[in-house]
Amino acid sequence: MNKYVKYGLIGIAVVGILAAMVYFLKQNSTPAELYKTESLERKDIVNKVIVTGKVIPEDEINIKPQISGIIDKIYLEEGVNVKAGDLIAVIKVVPNEQSLNQAAGRVRNAELALNNAKIEFDRNKALFDKGVISSQDFNNQQLSYDQAQQELKNSRADYQIIRKGSVGGSSSANTNIRATVSGTILEIPVEEGDQVIQSNNFNDGTTIATIADMTKMIFEGEVDEAEVGKLHVGMPLEISLGALEKNKFNAELKFIAPKGIEEEGAVQFRIEGDLVVHDSAYVRAGYSANASIVLEEKKDVLAIKEALLQFDKETEKPYVEIEIGENEFERKDLELGVSDGIDVEIVSGLEEEAKIKVWNKLEKKEDDDS
Numbered sequence: 001m002n003k004y005v006k007y008g009l010i011g012i013a014v015v016g017i018l019a020a021m022v023y024f025l026k027q028n029s030t031p032a033e034l035y036k037t038e039s040l041e042r043k044d045i046v047n048k049v050i051v052t053g054k055v056i057p058e059d060e061i062n063i064k065p066q067i068s069g070i071i072d073k074i075y076l077e078e079g080v081n082v083k084a085g086d087l088i089a090v091i092k093v094v095p096n097e098q099s100l101n102q103a104a105g106r107v108r109n110a111e112l113a114l115n116n117a118k119i120e121f122d123r124n125k126a127l128f129d130k131g132v133i134s135s136q137d138f139n140n141q142q143l144s145y146d147q148a149q150q151e152l153k154n155s156r157a158d159y160q161i162i163r164k165g166s167v168g169g170s171s172s173a174n175t176n177i178r179a180t181v182s183g184t185i186l187e188i189p190v191e192e193g194d195q196v197i198q199s200n201n202f203n204d205g206t207t208i209a210t211i212a213d214m215t216k217m218i219f220e221g222e223v224d225e226a227e228v229g230k231l232h233v234g235m236p237l238e239i240s241l242g243a244l245e246k247n248k249f250n251a252e253l254k255f256i257a258p259k260g261i262e263e264e265g266a267v268q269f270r271i272e273g274d275l276v277v278h279d280s281a282y283v284r285a286g287y288s289a290n291a292s293i294v295l296e297e298k299k300d301v302l303a304i305k306e307a308l309l310q311f312d313k314e315t316e317k318p319y320v321e322i323e324i325g326e327n328e329f330e331r332k333d334l335e336l337g338v339s340d341g342i343d344v345e346i347v348s349g350l351e352e353e354a355k356i357k358v359w360n361k362l363e364k365k366e367d368d369d370s
Contacts, residue, residue, distance in 0.1 A: 037323050037355035043303045045345055047296040047338045049230070053221020055241065055275060055287045057212030061181050064205040067161075068198045069093045069175065071190050076209075078188055082179040088188075088209050091175040091196060103159040110152035117148035183213040186285055217275040217283055219251050219291050222261075222268040230295045231256055237273045238292040244281055251275045251291065296338045303343040308356050309334075323355040 072092035076082065121141050128138040187210040190196060199205030219239050223231065237251040251273035260267035273291065277283050309318045318336055321329035332354075337345030350356075 034327050035329070036358040038304065038308060038358055039355060040302045040304055040346065040350060040352050041343075042300050043343055045298050045301060045303055045338050045340050045343055046294055047340055048292050048294045049223070049227045051221040051223055051271065051291040051293060053219055053271075053289055053291060055217050055239070055283055055285070055289050056220055057183075057186070057214060057285050058216040058218050058274075060186065060210050060212045060285075061183070062207045063088065063177060063180060063209045063211065064199040064207055065091055065175075065177060065196050066198055067091065067093060067175060069196060071192050071194045071196060071208075072175075074188065074190075074192055076185060076188070078185050080185050081183070082185060082211065083182045084179055086179045087176055088179060088185075089177040089190075091177065093175060094195075100159075103155070106155040107152070107159050110148070110155040114145075114148040114152050117145040121145040177208050179209075179211055181211055181213075183211045186210045186212050212285065214283070214285070215277060217277055217285075218254075219273045219275050219289055221271055221289075221291055222263075223256075223271055225260055225267040225269065227295075228256065228260075228269045228271075231271065231293065235293055239273075239275060240290050240292070241283070242288045242290075243284070244287070247278065247281050249275055249277065249281075249283075253293070298338050298345055301337065302346045302350070302352060304346060304350075304356060306339060306342060306344050307360050308358065309344070310359060320350070321357040321359065322350070323357065329357045 069091040072090045074089045076086070076088050082088070121144075124133060124138055124141040127133045128135070189207055189210075194206075196206035196208065197203055219237065231253065233253055233256065235253040237253055239249040239251050241247065241249070253271060253273045255270075255272040257270040260269045262268075275283070304320070308320055310320065311318055317333060319331050319333045322332050324330045332349050334349035335347040337347045339345065
């Protein structure tokens with residue numbers, strides 16, 4: 001019984017060895033990997049750059065007060081259309097106590113000076129009528145009297161401006177804040193009770209409202225330095241807005257900044273384009289937008305996928321390998337044209353019927369997965 005078991009085990013071992021030998025022989029006799037090929041196609045290729053930015057009014061006017069004070073009443077709201085001259089708000093003048101006191105003192109001094117000048121004028125006029133003083137002396141005295149009257153008038157006007165906000169004592173002239181242009185009120189950054197400061201040489205002043213003509217909109221964005229050299233004024237732009245996905249707007253490039261601004265290690269150049277606004281779409285100021293700018297376009301040209309290209313390690317010139325037999329390929333140097341990042345134009349180096357080797361295994365894997 002032990003003999004049969006022994007022979008049986010030997011037989012099983014021999015069969016296993018033979019099976020292993022057959023497996024390795026089959027593996028060694030497997031033919032080389034067969035590469036897939038692709039053909040050239042005729043396509044329209046568009047090389048374009050996408051610029052991110054926003055849509056803003058061409059001009060925004062900030063309405064500022066002519067006098068400092070406190071917002072007494074606001075009559076309009078943001079989003080309202082206004083015409084030049086429409087009343088937006090009213091300012092209540094709160095005079096500075098020190099300035100008011102100084103102005104009052106100046107008025108009193110002017111009154112005293114005028115009284116003294118009048119006494120001198122009356123005395124000299126009596127002397128002049130009697131022929132005691134010359135005409136020149138009398139004229140000088142009259143000039144002093146006239147100047148004293150004007151100084152009193154000026155000092156009283158300054159006092160009224162500080163106290164009431166205007167010369168006539170009615171504050172409507174300076175305290176009524178009116179629209180200076182026609183358009184839409186974009187923003188009213190103040191509220192009733194807020195203190196505001198007038199615009200002067202040392203201060204920009206408080207903005208009461210911002211007004212813009214919403215029919216004149218522009219696209220404003222930034223272009224990388226690698227692309228800005230390809231742009232020129234007058235190029236067409238196609239604008240898409242994130243808030244209005246179904247609408248496309250045309251624009252024309254009108255400005256390219258002469259100086260770039262470095263942002264996170266890259267130099268960006270500001271561009272602007274006039275936007276053609278549809279009557280059916282209401283475009284709000286500040287919408288985020290993308291502008292598509294066509295740099296180069298070719299119609300019905302021979303093209304291949306950029307993933308099929310290989311580059312010479314020394315010259316860095318592009319080439320592909322074309323099929324000349326079963327799993328046999330030959331190198332062909334290429335002259336390339338316009339590219340859109342996916343397909344590239346073949347200017348010369350390939351015949352239309354050529355079969356191009358798909359050498360990129362990652363690309364092949366992605367195709368298989370799809």
